[in-house]
Amino acid sequence: MVIAIMREQVLAWLAENVPPSRVNHILRVEQMATELAVHYQQDVTKAAISGLMHDLAKYFPPQKLLSMARIEGLEVDEVMEAAPHLLHADVSAIIARDTFGVEDEEVLQAIANHTLGRPSMSLLSCIVFLADSLEPGRGDTPELENLRLVSRENIDRAVWKNCDYSLKFLIESHCLIHQRTIATRNWFLQKSKSKQPTLRYSE
Numbered sequence: 001m002v003i004a005i006m007r008e009q010v011l012a013w014l015a016e017n018v019p020p021s022r023v024n025h026i027l028r029v030e031q032m033a034t035e036l037a038v039h040y041q042q043d044v045t046k047a048a049i050s051g052l053m054h055d056l057a058k059y060f061p062p063q064k065l066l067s068m069a070r071i072e073g074l075e076v077d078e079v080m081e082a083a084p085h086l087l088h089a090d091v092s093a094i095i096a097r098d099t100f101g102v103e104d105e106e107v108l109q110a111i112a113n114h115t116l117g118r119p120s121m122s123l124l125s126c127i128v129f130l131a132d133s134l135e136p137g138r139g140d141t142p143e144l145e146n147l148r149l150v151s152r153e154n155i156d157r158a159v160w161k162n163c164d165y166s167l168k169f170l171i172e173s174h175c176l177i178h179q180r181t182i183a184t185r186n187w188f189l190q191k192s193k194s195k196q197p198t199l200r201y202s203e
Contacts, residue, residue: 053096
């Protein structure tokens with residue numbers, strides 16, 4: 001019951017702070033995160049909450065993102081200064097904690113890591129990271145369909161391949177690339193090559 005009430009509160013907040021198209025994306029991320037959590041025998045409630053709250057700060061103005069990040073004591077490097085939208089994941093975690101009372105550190109980290117990833121991030125973070133990029137609304141290209149299959153076969157491999165996909169897009173779009181994306185890619189590439197595919201991954 002408490003979770004249902006929280007979900008309604010979050011949806012009401014989202015309706016006032018993000019456009020309908022983004023709400024639809026958020027709901028698809030929530031759904032895919034839930035499905036991946038079931039697949040990997042993880043906490044479904046945590047996955048749903050993380051997916052539902054991952055984009056709370058998506059439409060905050062750049063200066064608000066920078067200000068909130070600095071007040072929280074987060075590292076704001078030169079790339080983030082130039083592209084403050086990269087902070088929306090970290091700031092969404094702040095909103096989840098301060099506005100909606102989320103205290104579970106794993107959930108907060110899953111929200112904070114959904115854009116840039118992080119080396120050695122938890123399975124829950126991997127799930128939300130992939131759900132954000134691979135939910136059905138992102139498209140149905142052969143590359144995306146392949147990534148969706150991989151996400152259910154070997155989640156470590158899916159993370160680094162998803163990073164490759166993102167890096168290719170960023171390069172072609174002449175966008176700044178944050179070093180954390182590269183670090184995430186390298187960490188999960190090494191991990192996936194050193195272990196067998198893991199269908200029953202546990203923390």
